[in-house]
Amino acid sequence: MGVMLEARGLNKGFGGIQAVNDASFDIEEGTITSLIGPNGAGKTTTFNLINNVIRADSGSVKFEGTEITRKMPHKLTRLGIGRTFQVTRALDDMTVIENMVVGSSAENLRGTFGSRMLDSETERALDLLAFVGIEKYAYSKAELLSYGQRKLLEFSAVLMSKPRLVMLDEPAGGVNPALLERMVDRIRRLNGEGLTFFIVEHNMDLVMDLSDSVIVMAHGEVLTRGTPEEVQSDGRVLDAYLGMA
Amino acid sequence: MIEDRAAMGPEDSAPEPTPEEVQRPPGPARYRWYVLAAVVVALLALPLFRPMISSYNYVLTLGALILMWVAMSSSWNILGGYAGYISLGHSVFMGVGGYVAGVLLYYHGISPFLTALLGGLAAVALGFLAGFITLRTRGPAFIISTIALLFMFLLMTDNFEYLGGAAGLPLPPLEVPQEWLRVPFYYAMLFIAFGAVWTSYRVAHSKFGMGLRAISEDETKAEVAGVPTRLYKISAFAMSAFWVGVAGGIYGYSIAFIRPTVFFTIAISAQMVLMAIIGGKGTVAGPVLGAVLIYAINEFSLVVFGATEFNIVIQGTILVAVLLFFPLGVVGTLRKMNRLPAFLNWD
Numbered sequence: 001m002g003v004m005l006e007a008r009g010l011n012k013g014f015g016g017i018q019a020v021n022d023a024s025f026d027i028e029e030g031t032i033t034s035l036i037g038p039n040g041a042g043k044t045t046t047f048n049l050i051n052n053v054i055r056a057d058s059g060s061v062k063f064e065g066t067e068i069t070r071k072m073p074h075k076l077t078r079l080g081i082g083r084t085f086q087v088t089r090a091l092d093d094m095t096v097i098e099n100m101v102v103g104s105s106a107e108n109l110r111g112t113f114g115s116r117m118l119d120s121e122t123e124r125a126l127d128l129l130a131f132v133g134i135e136k137y138a139y140s141k142a143e144l145l146s147y148g149q150r151k152l153l154e155f156s157a158v159l160m161s162k163p164r165l166v167m168l169d170e171p172a173g174g175v176n177p178a179l180l181e182r183m184v185d186r187i188r189r190l191n192g193e194g195l196t197f198f199i200v201e202h203n204m205d206l207v208m209d210l211s212d213s214v215i216v217m218a219h220g221e222v223l224t225r226g227t228p229e230e231v232q233s234d235g236r237v238l239d240a241y242l243g244m245a
Numbered sequence: 246m247i248e249d250r251a252a253m254g255p256e257d258s259a260p261e262p263t264p265e266e267v268q269r270p271p272g273p274a275r276y277r278w279y280v281l282a283a284v285v286v287a288l289l290a291l292p293l294f295r296p297m298i299s300s301y302n303y304v305l306t307l308g309a310l311i312l313m314w315v316a317m318s319s320s321w322n323i324l325g326g327y328a329g330y331i332s333l334g335h336s337v338f339m340g341v342g343g344y345v346a347g348v349l350l351y352y353h354g355i356s357p358f359l360t361a362l363l364g365g366l367a368a369v370a371l372g373f374l375a376g377f378i379t380l381r382t383r384g385p386a387f388i389i390s391t392i393a394l395l396f397m398f399l400l401m402t403d404n405f406e407y408l409g410g411a412a413g414l415p416l417p418p419l420e421v422p423q424e425w426l427r428v429p430f431y432y433a434m435l436f437i438a439f440g441a442v443w444t445s446y447r448v449a450h451s452k453f454g455m456g457l458r459a460i461s462e463d464e465t466k467a468e469v470a471g472v473p474t475r476l477y478k479i480s481a482f483a484m485s486a487f488w489v490g491v492a493g494g495i496y497g498y499s500i501a502f503i504r505p506t507v508f509f510t511i512a513i514s515a516q517m518v519l520m521a522i523i524g525g526k527g528t529v530a531g532p533v534l535g536a537v538l539i540y541a542i543n544e545f546s547l548v549v550f551g552a553t554e555f556n557i558v559i560q561g562t563i564l565v566a567v568l569l570f571f572p573l574g575v576v577g578t579l580r581k582m583n584r585l586p587a588f589l590n591w592d
């Protein structure tokens with residue numbers, strides 16, 4: 001198992017706040033790695049720096065050995081990095097299935113200016129929606145979905161592009177227990193098939209239960225890293241959370 | 246950049262939609278094709294009814310104008326409606342087309358009926374360039390940069406002797422007997438309107454168009470989902486320039502002169518926007534209906550109230566009333582209410 005993602009010396013400041021401060025870490029291929037830390041620790045910003053939604057002040061990111069620091073987000077999606085947002089960003093005015101298909105790359109001009117949806121794409125989208133159990137809403141407007149269903153939609157939409165690394169920003173936030181259980185089960189299954197996950201999550205039971213490795217951030221810095229057991233017994237981690245409380 | 250709108254959504258309490266199985270929406274009714282065919286035949290046949298139309302040239306002139314605006318507001322809609330980038334400088338492309346075709350006629354005697362398409366291509370080239378620069382901005386900054394583009398061309402043409410300066414260039418009229426003079430212009434504009442609406446329809450039904458809609462909703466989300474947003478936006482800008490440029494080439498010929506103030510004013514650009522918004526921006530049929538509606542309202546109040554200032558007040562009042570009842574434009578609002586008749590449903 002090699003290193004899939006390699007972040008080195010990432011920095012990002014917003015005005016006076018150093019949101020991410022010299023963060024370096026590796027994500028191993030085939031694992032589930034969690035990123036935890038109190039609110040404002042810089043987890044979401046770290047995600048944004050990795051897929052270049054926000055440009056880093058300095059630092060570099062490599063994916064499967066390729067330098068990706070300055071690549072546009074859509075290129076990274078095509079390269080095999082999928083990413084969801086903490087606050088779901090479904091395209092409300094479009095149907096659920098359009099949300100699934102919108103990013104699929106058209107191979108050429110004919111594809112770009114041809115039909116909105118190819119049969120093969122429709123089929124794959126419906127399969128993935130069925131995988132998370134919301135296929136019956138495929139042709140409804142996305143705005144009709146409940147909050148938890150939107151999280152499931154984003155989760156399955158990310159899979160459309162056949163990513164090798166999936167980054168989830170608080171997939172459990174605001175999701176009811178039944179849908180949450182479904183999501184956890186799907187993450188496990190996909191990981192079993194070899195998909196690598198990088199997950200920001202506040203739900204500690206979920207983190208400790210799912211993760212192979214846990215990275216802890218506080219004040220923009222990587223505080224420590226280890227197995228769930230190691231991290232749980234690390235006094236500094238508790239301090240970081242209590243310090244914020 | 247955009248991040249973390251901090252508020253978490255509510256617990257899972259939103260009402261669940263109820264369909265049991267995957268429910269595919271019914272396709273739009275087939276009768277819309279018959280309506281379309283009837284409209285096309287009527288438009289094609291109109292000039293044949295010369296003996297039955299009392300003010301023949303007036304009717305054809307008006308028809309050609311409406312068709313031109315159908316084309317221009319449909320083209321504007323590709324950028325402003327689908328992608329959500331409001332351009333208030335789109336008449337710049339009309340001017341580019343008008344000047345390219347006009348100059349080739351004035352200095353080289355080549356008919357604009359041949360060179361208008363060239364004018365369209367010049368407009369596309371400018372669209373790429375302008376898009377490349379202005380699309381680094383969005384929202385109000387983008388709108389203002391399109392207005393700046395318009396002023397740049399107004400200044401340039403005003404001061405460029407070769408183009409006739411502020412007085413412009415007179416164009417030799419088409420050598421056709423007076424009573425048939427409007428016919429070629431009418432058919433040219435009809436062709437342009439077909440071309441523009443067809444382009445708009447194709448875009449709306451393509452992956453490209455879907456990407457544009459995603460951009461208008463949430464650009465960061467679209468980009469992360471895999472849409473090459475910058476390329477798509479610039480392409481939309483260029484594409485939305487083409488038929489506007491072609492129309493400009495024919496229009497200059499039809500009024501027999503080109504002059505900066507004919508093209509490079511905000512009023513002309515704003516008219517495209519107004520038509521698209523009244524009809525329903527972001528829909529295929531909206532700008533078409535909008536152009537027809539605006540002309541219908543103008544003609545109606547002209548006939549009823551005469552060419553007075555009162556007439557202008559009435560026109561304004563009607564427009565405000567339409568937007569009050571149809572905030573998304575006629576087509577957009579009816580669609581939202583599920584009341585859109587099938588012959589207007591081309592999305």
Ligand SMILES: Nc1ncnc2c1ncn2[C@@H]1O[C@H](COP(=O)(O)OP(=O)(O)O)[C@@H](O)[C@H]1O
Nearest residue numbers: 014017019039040041042043044045246248249
């Ligand atoms: N776009 C932004 N502009 C200004 N400050 C930001 C922005 N995004 C994040 N921050 C700040 O950076 C810090 C880290 O935020 P974030 O990465 O969202 O933390 P987390 O996801 O760990 O809760 C916070 O102090 C936050 O207020």
Ligand SMILES: [Mg+2]
Nearest residue numbers: 043044086249
């Ligand atoms: Mg966050």
